[in-house]
Amino acid sequence: MxxxxxxxxxxxxxxxxxxxMLLYETRKFDIHTKVLDPSPEAPSKIACNEFFEGDLLDYDTVYNFGKKVDVLTIEIENVNTKALEKLESEGVKVYPQTDALHIIQNKATQKLFYVDNNIPTAPFSRFAYTSEIEDSVANGGLTFPFVWKSAQFGYDGQGVKVVRSLKDLEGLPNSECIAETMIPFKNELAVIVVRNPSGQTVSYPVVEMEFHPEANQVEYVLCPARISDEVAQKAIDVALKVSEKIQHIGILAVEMFQTKDDEILVNEVAPRPHNSGHYSIEASYTNQFEQHIRAILDLPLGSTESKVAGIMVNLVGAEGHTGEVVYQNMEKILQLDGVTPHIYGKKQTRPFRKMGHVTIVNQDIAQARKIAEKVKNTIKVISK
Amino acid sequence: MxxxxxxxxxxxxxxxxxxxMLLYETRKFDIHTKVLDPSPEAPSKIACNEFFEGDLLDYDTVYNFGKKVDVLTIEIENVNTKALEKLESEGVKVYPQTDALHIIQNKATQKLFYVDNNIPTAPFSRFAYTSEIEDSVANGGLTFPFVWKSAQFGYDGQGVKVVRSLKDLEGLPNSECIAETMIPFKNELAVIVVRNPSGQTVSYPVVEMEFHPEANQVEYVLCPARISDEVAQKAIDVALKVSEKIQHIGILAVEMFQTKDDEILVNEVAPRPHNSGHYSIEASYTNQFEQHIRAILDLPLGSTESKVAGIMVNLVGAEGHTGEVVYQNMEKILQLDGVTPHIYGKKQTRPFRKMGHVTIVNQDIAQARKIAEKVKNTIKVISK
Incomplete structure (x- = not known):
């Protein structure tokens, strides 16, 4: 091929x-692209060769779309995997492979996979229905606080809740879920691992994530993480082990906790370009999107090293603002050194909605962190 | 606004x-874009919001297109400036301004502008028709060798010819032209200067260009140029002077000769993103395309410094190959450190046609230069 x-x-x-962002990178190689998305206003529409409107969870829609291409990849995990299996059996190259998607799509399956493969992760219990949790609490099998996670379709902090009393369970969907021990941790870390079909594997430096305390969304991603070399090496080793066990093709973003005792526990993984790798567009020799393209086309993988330190600030809708979006003080952040905005083009804002991100690069990570905070305190995503 | x-x-x-490449940068700011081009297969079609097919030299076409936008810019100088003048008078912001375009569009006018403004440039004579050159040679007003340049519509080395005897004049178009003294030079250099309407001006580091001896096309662009600090400062000073005199808005790429005596002479300028600035996508804190967008929107200009050294290799069609293009050994150059290809998506190749470029970045310019040469000797743009 x-x-x-x-x-x-x-x-x-x-x-x-x-x-x-993936499509921009396909232009470098002049690759003909087709995109399937349910929304006629999908952001990718402006950057692909052919756009198809359709349901990603519908068997026929995904199958018929897949028959039109040679290699099929994803930017979201919630897709019809039965159709992907059929496509794979008929010779379409599906990356990540259906086997990898099956492990990852369901959070309970994912956690069991870690246990089966001796990959460190926080203790948890699986429940077929959220309503079963009450019994487990009643008979002492589960103690507060714990983290409730929906087994399926979690995204952007939805589908995750800290439960401190039975009251916190109210209103949660009564579906398959896990209850995970709350781990007091020093840091949330992530490592992106990339594999191609020829077996070449590369990993990016460890990044450190700072979360918004209320919205459960990442506020800053810092590369490199401000951790010791030992902890960084441990995180990379764990991420490489996860990658090797899952045998994915393309990107695998491995999110981890660094515990108070400097243990590394895997939180969850995503088999696609990831928010924790956006900094790479400005900071890395090969950004994560180009790397994913290289991987799924079985091309040699590029250097994952950084040219400079990079920090990403997520731009989310301000509280109290819903409606047509306005980016206040954009011209002020552009006066700062090494600042690149990425506005996603969503027309409507609402509290905590991801509207874009800003990358700050600098030779010095401490200086970048100062500028990042200034960016965060200056730009406001509000409504008209 | x-x-x-x-x-x-x-x-x-x-x-x-x-x-x-300019359109990719508009996505960062989520700017609504419209493009006018005569070709239904224009590369930009895949990256703009609205595409209009039409003649860039036709008054009505350009005027009617311009009435649909708030700010109008160019990626090519050969456009109908009468229409732009009218649009400017009616409040459309045209950047570069028509005045600047008038100076630059015609090479004779451009050269006279340098003379009028005490900007160093190679001596030259202007001719209304190429046929007048013979008389000038006959009466001793002009001596071989000299460089013949068409006053209008030169691009990619077309419209430029070294003339060593009367025979070399055969076949040249009999139109307005200049005959320029051939300057023995050490280096061809370029500096990109950017101005916004608020008057902020920034300049990029000096780059050095290595030309293909036959095709008169740039083979390598190196940033930074391997020249002394004194010569670099002189080149920047001259470029800033040209910029200040032309009073352009947006990018001005100033191409210069460094003579054997380390004098700087202006060769020519381009009021738009330029081949000599492509390295900036991978190497600079703010690439030239984002910078042009910032300038024409009167946003603060970004840092022009480099994160790392950068070298651009032009990918041109190999001699002896005309037809459907094939990029041979792409996978081999991707194994090298810090290599990013940019394939332009032209379906047909022919000898010396610009088909793309490859950027090589590295902490060390000497190392980058070695890898660049390897890239150049490895990848081949051939036909099927």
Missing amino acids: NYFSSDFKLGILGGGQLGK | NYFSSDFKLGILGGGQLGK
Whole structure:
């Protein structure tokens, strides 16, 4: 298969912002692209060769789309895997593979996979229904506080809740879930690992995530993480082990906790370009999106080293603002050194909605962190 | 005017590769874009919000297109400036301004402008017709060798010819032209200067260009140039003077010769993103395309410093190959450190046609230069 031939077609399931950033990288190689997304206003529409509107969870829609391409990848995990299995059996290259998606799509399955493979992760219990949790609390099998996680379709902090009393369970969907021990941790870390079909594997430096205390969304991602070399090496070793066990093709973003005792526990993984790797567009020799393209086309993987330190600030809708979006003080943040905005083009804002991100690069991570805080305190995503 | 409002529209005259790279940067700011280009297969089509097919030299076409936008910019100089003048008079912001375009569009006018403003440039004579050159040679007003340049519409080395005897004049178009003294030079250099309407001016580091001896096309662009600090400062001073005199808005790429005596002579300028600034995508804190967008929207200009050394290799069609393009050994150059290809997506190759470029970045310019040469000797743009 010659990826640079005009006959070659790459398909992407999902046409959101991640897909759009992935599509920019396909231009470097002049790859013909097709995108499937349920929304006629999908951000990717502006950057692909052909756009198809359709349901990512519908068997026929995904199957028929997949038959039009040579390699199929995703920008979102919630897709019809039965259709992907069929496509794989008929010779379409599906990356990440259906086997990897099955492990990852369901958080209970994912956690059991870690246990089966001796990968360190926080203790948990699986429940077929949220309502079963009350019994477990009543008979002492579960003690407060714990973290409730929906087994399926979690995104952007939805589907995750800290439970401190039975009252906190009210209103949660009564579906398959896990209850995870709350681990007091020093840091949340992430490592992106990339594999290609020829077996080449590379990992990016460890990044450190700072979360918004209320919204359960990442506020800053710092690369490199401000941790010791020993802890960094431990995190990379764990991430590489997860990658090797899952045998994914393309990107695997491995999110981890660094405990008070400097143990590394895997939190969860995503088999696609990830928020924790956005800094790489400005900071890395090869950004995560180009790297994913290289991987799924079985091209040699690029250097994962950084040219400079990078910090990403998520731009989320301000509280108290719902409606047509306005980016206040954009011109002020552009006066600061090494600042690059990425506005996703969503027309409507609402509290904590992800509207874009800003990357700050600098030779010095401490200086970058200062500028990042200034950026965060200056730009406001409000409504008209 | 709020550039981040959904009402704002940016227009680009020309939908080629430069326009496409410019459009990628508009996505960072979520700017609504319209593109006018004569070709239904223009590369920009994949990256703009609205595409219009039409002649860039036709008054009505350019005028009607311009009336649909708030700010109008160009990716090519050969556009109808009468229409731009009218649009300017009616309140459309045209950047670069028509005045600047008038100076630059015609090479004779451009050279006279340098003379009028005491900007160092190679001696030259202007001719209304190429046929007048013979008389000038006959009466001793002009001696071989000299450089013949068409006053209008030169691009990619077309419209430029070294003349060593009367025979070399055969076949040249009999139109307005200049005959320029051949200057023995050490280096060809370039400096990109950027101005915004508020008057902020920034300049990029001096780059050094290595030309292909036959095709008169740039083979390598190196940033930083391997020249002394004194010569670099002199080149920047000259470029800033040209910029100040022309009073352009947006990018001005100033190409210069460094003579054997370390004098700086201006060769020519381009009022738009330029081949000599492509390295900036990978190497600079703010790449030239983002910088042009910042400038024409009157936003604060970003840092022009480099994160790392950068070298650009132009990918041109190999001699002896005409037809459907194939990029041979792409996978081999991707194994090298810090290599990023940019394939422009032209389907047909022919000898010396610009088909793309490859950027090589490295902490060390000497190492980058070695890798660049390897890239150049490895990848081949051939036909099927």
